[in-house]
Amino acid sequence: MLQQGRAFDLLGFGLADSHLQMVALGDAGGELARRVEISLSARFNGPGFTAVDVRPVEKQRHLYNTLTYDLRQVVHHRIHSVDPYFEGSNLPDLLGLRLTGRYTRELVRRKLPRLHDDELLQILGLSCLEPADGPLERIVEAGAAAICLPRTGLTGCSIEVIRVRRAIIEVVGSRLTTMQVASLLGVHRTTVSRLRKEPANEAYVDAIRLQLGLWRAKPMVAGRG
Numbered sequence: 001m002l003q004q005g006r007a008f009d010l011l012g013f014g015l016a017d018s019h020l021q022m023v024a025l026g027d028a029g030g031e032l033a034r035r036v037e038i039s040l041s042a043r044f045n046g047p048g049f050t051a052v053d054v055r056p057v058e059k060q061r062h063l064y065n066t067l068t069y070d071l072r073q074v075v076h077h078r079i080h081s082v083d084p085y086f087e088g089s090n091l092p093d094l095l096g097l098r099l100t101g102r103y104t105r106e107l108v109r110r111k112l113p114r115l116h117d118d119e120l121l122q123i124l125g126l127s128c129l130e131p132a133d134g135p136l137e138r139i140v141e142a143g144a145a146a147i148c149l150p151r152t153g154l155t156g157c158s159i160e161v162i163r164v165r166r167a168i169i170e171v172v173g174s175r176l177t178t179m180q181v182a183s184l185l186g187v188h189r190t191t192v193s194r195l196r197k198e199p200a201n202e203a204y205v206d207a208i209r210l211q212l213g214l215w216r217a218k219p220m221v222a223g224r225g
Contacts, residue, residue, distance in 0.1 A: 002090065002101040002148070004039055008032040011063075011107055014073030015088035021070040023063070025111070029054040064112055071123055084218060086124060087145075094120055095129065097210045099160075099203060100148040125218065131209030132216050133171055140184060142211035143168050146204065153186060166195045167204035171212075 001013050005024065010032070013022035024032055033052040041049075057063045069076070071091050074083045086092065093101030094108060095117060108115060121129055141151040143164040154161050165185050169192060172181055182189040 001036060002093070002104075004032065004035045005101070006103055009107055010090075010101075010104055011111065012067045012070050012090050012094070012104060014070040014086075016073035016077040016079055016083075019073065019077065021073060023057065023066045023070055025107070027056075060112075064115060067108070067112065067115070068119075068123065071120075075123075084125075085214065091120060091123060092145075095124070095210070096203075097146065097207055097214060098148060099146055099207050102203070124214075126214075129210060129217065130213045131206065132212040133173075133209060134212060136172065136175065136184070138212065138215065139168055139171060139208065142208045142215070143204075145211050146207035155186075162195075163201045163204045164208070165191075166198055166200050167208050169195055170200035170205050171208055 001010070001015070001020075001022065004010075005013070005022070008028055008031070009025035011023045011025065013020065020036075022029075022032070022036075030052060033054070037049050037052075057066055071086065071089050071094075074080045074086060074088065087098075090098075090101045090104045092098035094105050096102075096105070118127075121127065140154060144151045144154055146167075147160045147164055149161075154164060165187070168185065169181060172184075176184065178189050178192050182192045185192065
């Protein structure tokens with residue numbers, strides 16, 4: 001959704017079980033749906049999709065109601081326990097918890113300036129969200145969640161993975177030795193030493209700390225992969 005939605009000015013989406021709703025700017029909703037269908041079919045080789053239902057959004061209030069309704073899909077379909085962190089939507093991106101869809105946060109701020117973080121937090125079931133620096137045993141999980149990767153670890157050498165590793169080093173600070181950080185990240189200690197000399201991307205640091213803060217506030221699925 002987030003990969004395909006960038007070119008179509010995606011504002012938001014919500015996936016609940018086999019039901020997907022999304023809202024985007026412009027008049028190419030059908031084409032966005034087609035590309036999402038192709039992408040999902042290629043990834044998961046699942047059954048076919050029913051015909052898309054494209055409806056115009058006519059007023060500002062309608063846009064607000066549509067977006068917030070889409071974000072609440074797991075609540076409407078009573079499967080909140082399956083996705084308590086709303087990761088099947090772009091709510092984490094709108095709150096700075098995830099970076100993959102941060103373009104949607106910028107679009108929503110521009111098109112719905114009165115939709116504030118406190119309302120988004122209410123959808124998440126929180127009154128506030130405070131960043132945290134631990135526990136350290138979940139910090140790699142937090143880094144992976146911040147860039148839409150499986151929480152089993154960070155692999156590869158993509159720019160995003162490198163930035164997350166550097167951000168993790170920043171959050172860990174002096175609490176672990178270089179060897180311990182290397183073991184945590186699954187890299188050589190020379191990699192840790194080299195990364196420490198580079199500046200950390202603050203958006204990645206903030207996302208990791210917010211993920212840890214979220215899990216502290218809603219610890220019901222600790223350790224989920």
